[in-house]
Amino acid sequence: MKTTAGRRFFLIGGGVMLLAAAGWLLLSLNHWTFPSPGASGGPAPAASLAEDTIVMMFPSGSYPRDFPLVQAEINRYVSSKINARVDIRLVERGVWWEKTGLLFASGQQVDLMFTAGWMRYADEVAKGRFLPLDDLLANYGQDILKTLNPSVIDAGRINGKIYGIGTNKEFASSKGLVLRRDLADKYGIDLSSIRRLEELGPVFRTIKENEPGVVPLQVRADRSPFTFLMQYGLFDMLGDGPGVLDRNDPSMTVVNLPETEAFARYARIMYEWNQAGYLNEDAVTNKDPEFEAVKAGRAFAYAESLKPGFDRQASRDTGMPMTAISLTRPFTTTADTTSAMFAITRNARHPEKAMMFLNLLFKDKYLLNLLNWGIEGKHYIKKSDNVIDYPPGIDAKNVGYNLNQPWMFGNQLNSYLWANEDPDLWDRYRKFNEEAEKSRALGFVFNPDSVKTEIAACLLVDKEFLPAINTGALDPDRTIPMYLEKLKAAGAEKVIREKQRQLNAWLASRNAGGGAP
Structure with a gap:
């Protein structure tokens, strides 16, 4: 039994039933969501009945203590702009797929939903979960169209239609780690010369031997140095399911990732480090x-996708001085241009207002920074027009609003910079995007529809072995x-052949049109 404010959940005959004070019996999906105001999907409060309520959902690693205060201010402001309220629902990342799967099965309202190339975007489109956005974008997304490069908008196209709108941010990444600079300095560790993953072994050994209670490398089943190197570090994943391109192989041959030498090599490094006790004991769970x-x-350290200024971002997130080490050259793939998007779902009740709100996040600097950083004077203070810092007595460890996901929303280049960040960071982002190595398959979007059964079967195999x-x-x-062996039985080879077929057709169309592959 799980009890929340004003509700009790009972497990009866394998189903979850909600017994409310009014006596209504409803199916509840919200026990997998952080407790956010208005998250029940029920009627809006009486004061807002004249307004449309937009439901916005995205994954988050935490539920900020002052989130209700920030949401209330968002609603006060948005009501004056588009006569709407926004019911923002934060979903724990670990239960995202269970939560959203039940949501679509039940028909529960959600208007705006986060999606990404690395979050099964094409598969979600193939399942019919997202609405085509071309007309909505043309009618209500003028500021989005003014802001985003047309190539970024086109990256959200599948079968000629747009289903996701990307955030305006960096569109490339290098893969590496961020590490505590204080401990590196304490033991005289020179991090500047490290270029390969295996060179970190002696560093982790030093921490293990000298810092009891400090894990040298913090990882999760879906986030480790291995996952970052395999997924868009050394390979272009080409969308959902088996089949990748080696970024250093010009042949454009789709290969099975677990059969590559790099996969085995880096998996052995992770195994050696685990055996040596360098990883957190609960890494799998x-x-x-x-x-x-x-x-x-x-x-002491963890793996990340890196971009200009990330060491300072990590320092702000952790409250400790951090240093970033890049293990790959900056790389742009279709997944990078689709790495943070919002879609309007088939369960949307107010798609027009949803697009209006999304457009505001590109146009309205106050609203964007309210969502990103909270309320001025309480969660931050302005040092200048575009630079902020924590109020006196507040820091990263005790601030009441620490969503820390500015890369997820609207025009990030309108986001305030923190006092410890480079004031030229957004210019560095633009240069980073321009100079990054471009995947030979940049712009290719795999349509998984014809092999979705095999992809689903392979995904189950991945869940069994990859953690x-x-x-x-x-x-x-x-x-x-x-x-x-299990991937082969699940149909991996069929998926790889289909990826190769579609990639060849895409290359042929590019060449026929005069575009370079």
Whole structure:
């Protein structure tokens, strides 16, 4: 039984039933969501009955203490702009798929939903979960169209229609780690010369031997140095399902990732580090953001996708001085241009207002920064027109609003910069985007519809094997052959052939049109 304010949940005959004071019996999906105001999906409060309520949903690693205050201010402001309220629902990342799967099955309202190329975007479109946005964008998204490069908008197209609107941010990344600078300095560790993952082994050994209670490397089953290198670090994943391109291979041959030498090599490194005790013991099951362990003084380093200024962002998130080490060159893929998007779902009740709100996040600097950083004077103070800092007595560890997801919303280049950040950061973002190596398959979007059964079967195999491989929990020399055998039985080769067929057709159309592949 789970009790929340004003509600009791009972498990009866395998179903979850909600007994409310009014006696209504409703299906509840919200026990997997952080407790946010208005998250029941029920009637709006009486004061707002004349307004449309937009439901916005996105994954978050935490539920900020002052989130209700910020949402109330968002609603006060948005009501004056588009006569609407926004019911923002934060969903724990670890239960995102269970939550959203039940949501679509039940028909529960959600207007705006976060999506991304790395979050099964094409598969969600193939399932019919998102609405085409071309007309809505043309009618209500003028500021989006003014802000985003047409190539970024086109990256959200599948079968000629737009289903997701990307955030205006960096469109490239390098893969690496962020580490506590204070401990590196304490032990005279030179991080500036490290270029390969294996070179971090001696660093982690030093921390392990000298800092009891501090985990050298904090990882999760879905986030480790291994996952970052495999997924868009050394390879272009080409969308959902098996089949990748080696970024250094010009042949444009789609290969099975677990069969590559790099997969086995880096899996062995993770296994060696796990055996040496360099990783957190709950690596396979832990779902908390890695920076939280550093923030609590329990960890030294974690893996990330890097971009200009990320070391300062990590320092702000953890409350400790952090240093970033890049292990790959900056790389732009279709997944990077679709790495943070919002879609309007088939369950939307107010698609027009949803697009209006999304447009505001590109146009309205006050609203964007309210969502990003909270309320001025309480959660931050302005040092200048575009620079903020914590109020006196407040820091990253005790601030009441620490969503820390500015990369997710609207025009990030309108977001305030923190006092410890480079004031030229947004110019560095633009240069970073321009100079990054471009994938030979940039712009290719795989349509998984014809092999969705095989992809679903392969995903189940991934869930069985990858958590242990990603965290080095099992010997890869024994585990990878079993993983490959089950992938083959699930239809991986059929998916790879289909990716190759679609990629070849895309290349042919590009060449026919005079575009370089």
